[in-house]
Amino acid sequence: MSAPYAISKKPMGLPTRGKTAANRLRRVDNFILLYEPSLLTRTTDSFRDAFFVDLGYGFDARTTLESAARFRRINPTLPILGVEIDKERVEAALPHADEITHFRVGGFNLPLRAGESVRLVRAFNVLRQYEEKDFAPAYETLARHVLPGGLMIEGTSNPYGSLWVANLVRKTLESDSSSWKMEALVFSTNFRMGFDIADFQAVLPKNHIHHVVKGEAIYDFFEAWKSSVAETSSTKTFGLRQWFAASVENLAAKGYKIDLHKKWLMKGWLIWYGQEQVAGGERP
Ligand SMILES: C[S@@+](CC[C@H](N)C(=O)[O-])C[C@H]1O[C@@H](n2cnc3c(N)ncnc32)[C@H](O)[C@@H]1O
Secondary structure (H helix, E strand, O other), rough: OOOOOOOOOOOOOOOOOOOOOOOOOOHHHHHHHHOOOHHHHHOHHHHHHOOEEEOOOOOOHHHHHOOOHOOOHHHHHHHHOEEEOOHHHHHHHHHHOOOEEEEEOOOOOOOOOOOOOEEEEEEOOOHHHHHHHHHHHHHHHOOOOOOEEEEEEEEOOOOOOOOEEEEEEEEOOOOOOEEEEEEEEEEHHHHHHHHOOOOHHOOHHHHOOOOOOOOOHHHHHHHHHHHHHHOOOOHHHHHHHHHHHHHHHHHHHHHOEEOOOHEEEEEEEEEEEOOOOOOOOOOO
């Protein structure tokens, strides 16, 4: 599938702070490896040479290179493209480039060359520095570059990545469509900060962070989870993981569509499905 954008196109977006940290996005990668490893190993049809794109990797390319090592354990030839809007950050990363690891200046309109395509985009701690009005155009533009069935994980973490929340969006299967479908909102904690659901509110993605107010779905979600946490507090004696898991099971019993497999809950992941909102579209 050829990309409709030439590399000379002006990068869409704004240079922002480049703060990152070693292994900050390890849990994001581990999540993808557990959620859909086939997305990384797929070599059929147009997926054969399709990139994993790390958008906005920061002042150096450590998170991109760490992901390369992690993902190439299951696909040693996975093509990877680190994209930065800051030219100097790309220049600094270039010594790490090789035949399957690329670094290019670009923005939400990804710097793809003719014939190149994308299977997975990770955009972490990028949109948090934008205004909410920039969210929909950024998503719409990114969607144009991703193969039907491809995925984007876009979210915000705390400085060391022990806590994050991310949108998981799927490129719709109609090949001529440029829209995402919201698949899930994913909450992640490794419990180093304890377990207080209020902590998640500070790292909500841009489309939610200003909406934790009465009348909004994300507000209702937190209110329901808060009462589930209180109702299951007796499980705390067995440890924070058990408490987290019990609170999420209790929340699901209130009608929220959540994946209750232990492999997610015991590792501190809450996957909330059934987000009807189409990314980039109107809020419901
Ligand atoms: C805070 S850093 C995040 C680094 C890394 N992803 C992490 O989570 O640790 C954000 C980076 O995104 C870059 N950036 C901002 N807008 C961008 C865009 N539209 N396209 C590409 N990079 C962008 C900034 O230049 C900055 O280096």
